[in-house]
Amino acid sequence: MLYRPRHFVLQELACPHIFEKYGETAWQFFDDKLLMTLDLLRDQLGPIYVNNWDMSPAKRKQAGTQLFDERGFRCIQCSIVKEHIKENILYVSPHMTGQGADFDVLGLSAPKVRLWCAANYILLPFSIRLEKSVPWVHLDTRDCGKGKVHLFT
Ligand SMILES: [Zn+2]
Numbered sequence: 001m002l003y004r005p006r007h008f009v010l011q012e013l014a015c016p017h018i019f020e021k022y023g024e025t026a027w028q029f030f031d032d033k034l035l036m037t038l039d040l041l042r043d044q045l046g047p048i049y050v051n052n053w054d055m056s057p058a059k060r061k062q063a064g065t066q067l068f069d070e071r072g073f074r075c076i077q078c079s080i081v082k083e084h085i086k087e088n089i090l091y092v093s094p095h096m097t098g099q100g101a102d103f104d105v106l107g108l109s110a111p112k113v114r115l116w117c118a119a120n121y122i123l124l125p126f127s128i129r130l131e132k133s134v135p136w137v138h139l140d141t142r143d144c145g146k147g148k149v150h151l152f153t
């Protein structure tokens with residue numbers, strides 16, 4: 001099944017490299033479970049911000065936000081991945097397998113979002129992992145058999 005999210009365009013979830021090379025066919029790289037979970041959270045919590053590289057610099061400035069281009073899918077041309085390759089460090093982040101995204105929710109701190117997920121796990125369609133103690137929300141759908149909502153460091 002190829003799920004298309006109701007609330008997100010590809011530019012918000014893909015890096016610019018992948019978007020430029022593959023266009024709309026880049027949806028094939030994403031885990032449906034991640035896309036469905038993001039839609040559910042958007043329905044429940046309101047606006048969710050992942051990447052904004054597609055926004056004009058003026059609009060970003062107006063919104064008072066920095067540039068985000070590696071918060072969703074990351075390819076080998078993304079700087080975070082390139083750094084790992086340069087240092088010969090193995091890197092199999094959920095961001096590289098279409099299973100992970102970093103985001104902010106309008107009006108909710110990251111700890112509050114993590115608490116909401118833990119308290120409302122019954123609403124979540126799939127098991128998720130959340131990274132503990134980061135100032136943004138890192139969510140991924142890599143199932144490590146550790147329950148519906150697994151907090152990891
Ligand atoms: Zn990239």
Ligand SMILES: [Zn+2]
Pocket residue numbers: 095100101102138139
């Ligand atoms: Zn992340």
